[in-house]
Amino acid sequence: MRRVLVTGGGSGIGRAIARDFADAGDAVTISGRRQDALRETDGGRGMTLRPGDVTSEADVRALFDAPFDVVVANAGSAVVTPLAKTSLADWQTTIDVCLTGVFLTFREALRDMPAGGRLIAMASTSSLQGSANLSAYVAAKHGVLGMVRSLAIEVARREITCNAVCPGFVDTPMADGAVRNVAARYDISVEEATARIVEDNPLKRMIRPDEVVAAVRFLAGAEAGMVNGHALSVSGGEV
Template sequence: MRLENIHAVVTGGGSGIGAAIARALATEGARLTLIGRRRDPLEAVAATLPQAIAVTADVADRASVDAAFAQARAVHGPIGILINNAGIAPSGPFARLPPEAWSQTMAVNLDALFHCCQSALPDLLAAPAGRIVTIASTAGVKGYGYVAPYVASKHGAIGLMRALAAEFAGTALTANSVCPGFTDTDIVARAIETISTHTGRSGDEALAELTRHNPQKRLIEPEEVAATTLWLCLPASRSITGQAIAVAGGEIM
């Protein structure tokens, strides 16, 4: 139980990668606060874990984040681990991209990191081994077509983690990014549907289009991302900071 009694906040903790991370942290004894917009999925995951609560919030809104973190502290105490996992991935040609889609993606994928990191920072700096792990993407270190806002926001997410790592290198706080390739989540399922709808390809053909980037020719499992995230949260990982770690089957960046 290497994380016993440590309070971990996981945004987007109601499904996919976030839920897998919550389960991994729970195996090491962490107290968990799962944050997201939809209460039912959060509560469903929290109910399966020994020390977990569900708190609804809009991570793109600072007042909502501050209120959620205050509620989390009231139950589990100061925050020792922050997992920034919530995100969206709209797709479409850049030439026809509505400004609203750009703004929304930046708000959820990048502005939310500012809100969450700054709101939790006093706790994280006071912790014996504070940890920030942001779930970015291979899109944070390379480009993909038809997802320009997502690519830009994930590049920004990695940049923010590197900046925090440099600024707080003299403390016990580390900040890292985990960069999954295409992962077996609801977001990727929707991407497959979109490809099929717009190109007429079958579901299998659409899946093959996504997995061609992975030399292993498969989707990454959420539990693989969770295992890397857990490793970064452990006390023994104190020298790992400012990194963007790919979990992508050998995809060339």
């Protein structure tokens, strides 16, 4: 039985990943800011629930009372606004959650991670390309991918891999917020806003959470032992 940690496990992609590992028989720990959301993710599966903030060094350290075999750094947030209108507070919050949170999580994981361990960062297609009105998020996700590629070289001799999963828009509450923002900004319907968001995706739809889960499951498996420093795009060919 593997020990698995999923940060940002209270909703969306993190919830789907955590449930997949738990249903496969792994011992799963999930962290997030809201205890009620973590309980909903667990749904009686017996996960270990650890409320906390990935931007807090003390909170992250408290997650690692024992080594984990798989660590999925999934916690994230985004603000949708032009750079010229982005406040320093919004910029810093995005960097803290999306980039520094991954750094703190991976740094702590590496203290005791055994050989065969898997570090997986939930990046984004925003790690691979730019997007208007998402400069803070794109900057943070580019940083995540740079860290993954560098860390992969550092940990390879320990037989640990470090990879990134890069989804496009995934059908989650976070994407719902983006759709509402677009609808409000352009005074259009939710349906029209959704169509605009997915227009660059060759499949013309959002990604399902289970499609992201499949990528994480692969990278966490023994068969992915020679996949290291990779950005796995889950985007229907958008990237």
